[in-house]
Amino acid sequence: MAKKDGKKESGKDGKKKRKQRTAPLRELLRVPEGERVDLGSYDASATPAGPADKAAGVAATAALGPRLADLQERLYAASTAGDRRRVLLVLQGMDTSGKGGTVKHVIGLFNPSGCRIRAFKAPTPEELDHPFLWRITKALPHPGEIGIFDRSHYEDVLIARVRELVPRSQLGRRYGQINHFEKSLADDGVTVVKVFLHISYEEQRDRLLERLDNPEKHWKFNVGDIEERGMWPAYQEAYEIALERCSADEAPWYLVPADRKWYRNWAISTLLLEHLEALDPAYPPGDFDVAESRRRLLAT
Amino acid sequence: MAKKDGKKESGKDGKKKRKQRTAPLRELLRVPEGERVDLGSYDASATPAGPADKAAGVAATAALGPRLADLQERLYAASTAGDRRRVLLVLQGMDTSGKGGTVKHVIGLFNPSGCRIRAFKAPTPEELDHPFLWRITKALPHPGEIGIFDRSHYEDVLIARVRELVPRSQLGRRYGQINHFEKSLADDGVTVVKVFLHISYEEQRDRLLERLDNPEKHWKFNVGDIEERGMWPAYQEAYEIALERCSADEAPWYLVPADRKWYRNWAISTLLLEHLEALDPAYPPGDFDVAESRRRLLAT
Numbered sequence: 251m252a253k254k255d256g257k258k259e260s261g262k263d264g265k266k267k268r269k270q271r272t273a274p275l276r277e278l279l280r281v282p283e284g285e286r287v288d289l290g291s292y293d294a295s296a297t298p299a300g301p302a303d304k305a306a307g308v309a310a311t312a313a314l315g316p317r318l319a320d321l322q323e324r325l326y327a328a329s330t331a332g333d334r335r336r337v338l339l340v341l342q343g344m345d346t347s348g349k350g351g352t353v354k355h356v357i358g359l360f361n362p363s364g365c366r367i368r369a370f371k372a373p374t375p376e377e378l379d380h381p382f383l384w385r386i387t388k389a390l391p392h393p394g395e396i397g398i399f400d401r402s403h404y405e406d407v408l409i410a411r412v413r414e415l416v417p418r419s420q421l422g423r424r425y426g427q428i429n430h431f432e433k434s435l436a437d438d439g440v441t442v443v444k445v446f447l448h449i450s451y452e453e454q455r456d457r458l459l460e461r462l463d464n465p466e467k468h469w470k471f472n473v474g475d476i477e478e479r480g481m482w483p484a485y486q487e488a489y490e491i492a493l494e495r496c497s498a499d500e501a502p503w504y505l506v507p508a509d510r511k512w513y514r515n516w517a518i519s520t521l522l523l524e525h526l527e528a529l530d531p532a533y534p535p536g537d538f539d540v541a542e543s544r545r546r547l548l549a550t
Numbered sequence: 551m552a553k554k555d556g557k558k559e560s561g562k563d564g565k566k567k568r569k570q571r572t573a574p575l576r577e578l579l580r581v582p583e584g585e586r587v588d589l590g591s592y593d594a595s596a597t598p599a600g601p602a603d604k605a606a607g608v609a610a611t612a613a614l615g616p617r618l619a620d621l622q623e624r625l626y627a628a629s630t631a632g633d634r635r636r637v638l639l640v641l642q643g644m645d646t647s648g649k650g651g652t653v654k655h656v657i658g659l660f661n662p663s664g665c666r667i668r669a670f671k672a673p674t675p676e677e678l679d680h681p682f683l684w685r686i687t688k689a690l691p692h693p694g695e696i697g698i699f700d701r702s703h704y705e706d707v708l709i710a711r712v713r714e715l716v717p718r719s720q721l722g723r724r725y726g727q728i729n730h731f732e733k734s735l736a737d738d739g740v741t742v743v744k745v746f747l748h749i750s751y752e753e754q755r756d757r758l759l760e761r762l763d764n765p766e767k768h769w770k771f772n773v774g775d776i777e778e779r780g781m782w783p784a785y786q787e788a789y790e791i792a793l794e795r796c797s798a799d800e801a802p803w804y805l806v807p808a809d810r811k812w813y814r815n816w817a818i819s820t821l822l823l824e825h826l827e828a829l830d831p832a833y834p835p836g837d838f839d840v841a842e843s844r845r846r847l848l849a850t
Contacts, residue, residue: 327769353663362662363653363700369663400663455847462844468836469627476846536768544762546776547755 307512329394331534343447436500629694631834643747736800
């Protein structure tokens with residue numbers, strides 16, 4: 251993942267570098283396993299390996315749509331013949347970081363019938379009566395589907411850490427439980443794509459102000475958002491710890507600079523495309539006699 | 551609903567009539583309550599009140615997208631302030647009539663996060679252990695959502711009738727149970743939009759042949775489809791009875807000619823638009839002090 255230091259350098263001949271990109275985006279944005287993460291060192295307005303500007307980014311994202319939908323159909327078709335593979339996109343980020351916008355603009359490129367979307371809110375009393383992964387397990391994508399989590403089990407080591415909702419010892423165990431859980435998902439054919447939408451403190455203020463200034467966006471605003479914003483450093487630290495401890499090979503984190511919505515949409519679409527292409531799902535062969543079916547059908 | 555007889559007439563100056571259309575499409579396509587339905591009298595390739603041709607139809611449908619998404623967002627926003635209203639689109643029709651295509655092309659115009667899609671297959675053993683409406687109730691849209699049923703409780707008076715899966719007396723009671731159920735949905739704020747995708751016998755053969763001729767579509771083909779096709783008249787009769795007995799004011803059936811995919815997509819998009827416009831959902835006012843929130847936010 252390109253850090254702030256490297257930004258000026260890539261800016262010099264950024265266009266050339268973009269065209270020469272050989273490493274897939276998922277290598278570029280991936281949080282390295284076991285390394286210390288310092289979110290302050292990542293520029294939230296950067297556009298690593300991305301299109302030159304907004305217009306190009308919007309066009310490039312739209313252009314990915316048909317390929318994404320095609321791969322999704324193949325994945326679904328394969329599941330009808332017993333292939334258990336599926337994709338789970340996990341979206342995490344501060345308020346206004348664009349989780350909902352990603353669902354609208356990126357997941358909107360797919361066939362909605364093959365998407366299983368779940369937004370996790372504060373746990374209900376019933377959910378609190380169960381282990382924290384209980385509600386997560388119930389919302390997993392079925393074979394052949396693209397699952398999308400708008401927030402996830404990571405809330406249980408994020409807000410739970412910042413707000414001290416559970417004893418520290420219990421919190422500490424959750425990282426290992428998450429890694430174990432995600433490994434079991436990978437073993438069962440789930441490609442887990444975890445995206446941290448990285449926005450800056452200033453961008454969040456602008457977006458919250460925008461909500462205040464537009465009466466049609468008041469429903470999205472909650473005075474509690476300002477209080478949460480007051481705990482920004484604690485949240486950033488909680489994210490750093492989660493990104494450090496839970497970026498295993500089977501379920502890596504991707505750090506997506508998200509101040510520019512067009513880059514965010516392009517990057518997440520591209521990450522999904524790269525993962526789907528790696529899966530390379532194939533239409534299953536028919537298990538019937540085509541000529542015979544054709545003959546029978548023509549007789550009707 | 552324009553019948554075959556009327557088709558030639560409207561063909562004379564169809565273009566003019568289309569522009570002069572004052573009655574909403576939902577009045578035109580609605581199956582009148584309590585009237586005898588003869589599917590044979592409806593031309594499946596007709597395009598009542600529709601755009602002039604495919605190109606115009608595709609463009610007109612795409613043009614509805616932003617308005618549909620806007621109304622959907624308002625409906626969702628209203629639900630956050632306690633509005634229980636929601637929409638349920640029920641799609642029924644013979645194999646290949648375009649239920650899946652409708653989800654892809656029409657529901658694809660909406661924000662996927664507000665859509666709750668459920669495709670009903672043959673009931674599982676667990677589902678068979680419950681009353682036939684049990685699995686339906688579990689899949690209903692929540693307040694603010696657009697629910698989509700690809701097949702539905704109507705299968706329990708369609709294939710159940712044709713295949714004699716239940717005693718005739720039990721089957722007979724189901725129509726009343728469905729009407730009672732749908733009325734209770736309407737009472738709870740659910741706008742039920744039931745669409746019968748009307749295709750011709752010839753069009754179904756062509757579409758099945760197309761699946762046979764394209765190896766990438768073999769996964770969609772089932773030899774059982776040919777056997778089902780053999781019972782076409784019995785299915786048409788079962789649909790006629792369902793349309794006749796279950797087209798109450800609270801949950802009317804719409805008969806959509808579906809031989810032309812572009813017309814089908816346009817018509818269903820338009821039906822949804824008309825219903826959403828009638829609901830006229832409004833963004834809820836904020837329940838907080840905007841100036842105070844603004845001041846606090848700017849201090850951060």
